[in-house]
Amino acid sequence: MSFPILSLLILTPLIGALTLSLSNSAQLKNKTIFASGLWITTGEFLLSLLLPIFYDKSQNGYQFTEFHTWFDKFDINYYLGVDGVSIPLILLTTFLVPICLLCSWNSIQNRVKEFVIYFLLLESFIIGVFVSIDIVIFYVFFEAVLIPMFLIIGIWGGENRLYATFKFFLYTLAGSVLMLLAIIYIISITNTGNIEVISKFVFDENIQLILFLCFFASFAVKVPMFPFHTWLPDAHVQAPTSGSVILAGVLLKLGAYGFMRLSIPFFEFASYYFQPLIFSLSCIAIVYTSIVALRQTDMKKMIAYSSVAHMGFVTIGIFTLTQDGMNGAYFQMISHGIVSAALFLIVGVVYERHHTRMIADYSGVTNIMPRYSFFFMVFMLSSVGLPGTSGFVGEFLVIMSTISVNVYLTIFTAVGVILGASYMLLLYKNVNFGNVKADIKKLTDLTNIEIFYFTCLAFLTVLLGVYPKLLFDMIDASISIGIL
């Protein structure tokens, strides 16, 4: 029995949350609570760094596995393990959570204890999703993620937060119910919950189609794919900055991860069968949401719509079912996790100072906050997909893979890329350039903490853009196994 690092990764935030909830909040200052949360999550991040260090790239399959019997009769077990596909996402999660706490340092003033607890729970559950190789465990964590997220938006959100949370919950729950049914059916047929074993099982073709659609309902809502995307702009707009960061950074990836981990290996026939459906929905998502983003007056909404467009690239890439496409899609996932998180932080910075998200309320910010506009520029360019930033690599590989599948697909992605540049440049221009408005003058430039985390994010963006091999080394072998 080796060192149970994966369980530890799940348990550390959980225990932290438990300890915090048992402590007497009246005696603790807000800063102390934040600081302790920060210590826990930073420790968690350092712990997760062990994964890539000790991960053996020459070996295929899951590593660091842990196995404990749970429901013996159905072969449903507490079975954990990671491979090259899950490790980067775990790192992304453990990297973003401390940043979420850091950026809330000043903006969250009430119920700080609960806030930190929910974030710790959220982190624990998300990691749970990425490390489980048992379908039931996977489902439990996958659903559990909703609860803290629901609460974070519902308690610390904006004026219209209740509508947003219910929309969020309704959409995601509707999908999950179908997935639960499919999971129960799968277990009843295969008599196991082990994802590896199920992947080798060949389902009847007609059954596959139905099961695929059940999983699709759940994952498509999470991604989100058109036309299940309308919860996202509302959720983002109402969520506090930290909520948006984790939502865009990690939660959206759960859907795409589900496609890669479950849908495609389980349902080979159906994946090919539904390729056209997924492609058309993704193409619509890319073009449609880009055009809609062009008309947004709210910064957060614009970035939320851009998220939908970018995730459209991910789903296209995954369902080209080629190595290039999958690699690209995965790269795009990680890149989008960093960049969209950073962009929401960018919006958060000015929102905290000026208390408005309307683009029209800003002008000439670069004169007052030069450092801010510098970082904004870096992330804007990465979002646009400029070579040398992480945004380019994924987009490029996906586009490349589309040509071999279907040229029309390429044209749609092309339109998306061009429109994507339009709205991001427009946003950047309207906020940063032009004459300085009178009430902008009182704004202050980035604080040291903000500079610290923006530098980390910008560094990662450029590093992955200039040296993407770092990530490809990790994922390439694991993805090639996942391909049929």
Added chain:
Amino acid sequence: MLSYKLLFFLPLLSTIITYPSGIFFGERFAQVISSGLISLSAVLSWYFFINFYSSGTAEVIIPVLDWLLISGQFFNWGIAVNSLTLIMLTLVLTVSALVHIYSIEYMAHDKSKTRFMTYLSLFTFCMVALVVSDNLIQLFFGWEGVGLASYLLIGFWHHKKSANLAAMKAFLVNRVADFGFLIGIATLYIFLDTLSINEIVQNREYLPLFHINFFGFSIDTLTFACFFLFIGAMGKSAQFGFHTWLPDAMEGPTPVSALIHAATMVTAGVFLTVRFSELMVMSDFVMTFILIIGLLTAFFAASVGFFQKDIKKVIAYSTCSQLGFMFVACGLGAFNIAIFHLITHGYFKALLFLSSGSVIHGVHDEQDMDKMGNLFSKMKITAIMMWIGTLAIIGFPYSSGYFSKDLILSSSFNLDQLGSLVYIILAIVSAMTAFYSFRLIFKVFHGEYKGDYDYNKVHESGIVMLTPLILLSIGAIFAGYFFNNLLSGYGSKEFWNGIIYLANEKHSYSSIFTILSKSFVAIGVALAVYYYGFNLQKLESLKSQFKSIYQFVLNKWYFDELYNKVFVNPIYDLGKFLWNKIDQGFIDRFLPNGSASVVSSIAKACKRFQSGFIFDYTFIIITGFTLFITIIFYISVS
């Protein structure tokens, strides 16, 4: 081979350290350090150029770093050194170094000098990465990088709304074309399984064997790939249809216009076409397309340049037109001559721009030529420089433009048919070039001063600005003479060494054609002198006589209006429609809100059954019971 890497890393170093050094050691230090580093690399580039030429090697490839993984292959950041890349490097780095130095004085009153120098160095680095690349990915990186630098520099004065809009326009128009480029790259990769430029060129004969179904047409992959590569080239080189961004780009500071929008970046499209010359010549369709686009651009831009009021816009349209010339040379298969014209044009156009910058500087940021005149006596050196540049561009005998332009005209006889038509169009465009160039000279330097700014305060620029001008004028005069044999004459076969496609021996071209084309130019000059030197009133009456043509030309053939009507506005309106009507009006209304309201209305209906009144319950029980009995009865009977 560290030494070649220096060309790559010195500009990178300059990009990285200029801004911090400005913060720590002051603006002047940053200006000097960046100018110094770029000048050093410029000197090195000449050294390497001469060394390489004498060594006789065809190509050296130096890997720098592993980059991108595609299907198990990694692509390097790499440096490919050959005659084409080296001669481009000498031009890029020389002009860049001179512009760096020039900017020290030109931007002296600006608030953000270090930012400006950083952007210039960034541009230089990306341009070098583009030029020396041995694979398409890095080339694309440089391609987008120079686009970014261009975007940043056009919008450098970001308090100006027009500058911001122009910057965005440049980025987006290029974005459209870049996507064509990307499709070209992807096609080459998918069918040849490599992105290395050398391997692509070596395996080119496999390309026509495959076909792509594109909107019902079956196109062979060679034509497909070349066509889309050329679309990319059209965007960057502001060719007909994609040209709209270039005149607007003049919103940027003048040194930027000289470096990016005249001498180097805009010629990247030509460079790309030449780099893939071996592929391009295999497709007749693409070659014809290039030729037609080149001719159209040359003519169109020259016609618009006729009556522009802004001094920089005239030169911008002239750049556009000259780029058309280069593409004509490409389309005729005379790729070496396209590069030749690229080089000479780089020097004289940079000279023209920097001189106009000196003029603008001298008359206190006035760009309207109607508010200038008689500046000759105030700024003699600048005026002489402008004269030299103008003589070079119209192809005055033994200036640099004379050689390269004449060769383009003569290569029009490479064509079997219609060669003379191409020749005549080019000759007419040359005459037009001569006309608007001399119009500029007369409006700015001669005649009467008509400006608002106090004439006595008009001044000549200082030594820091004039030195680059003088150095460039050497290039503008002698570059043609110097490179003539090397690039297109007897030495050309050894020089190019198989790197680019060289056309076969020239067809008969007698000196009579040179004389003919020169007489066209002479007519252009004479007309400009006649109207702008002596008979301005006559010109006005001509303008009112041909009012519709004049308006058409003055408004740049209404391209901007057309694009706004066809692309920009509809998309903008569509955005509003999709958001209000589909997202909120349809999806939200029926999916989340719809399901919620269905649930709540069912709940409301059910609520009625639980009113709490005994007679309601009695009623329900009786009705239910009756129904139940009835159903049982029916079932048992059937």
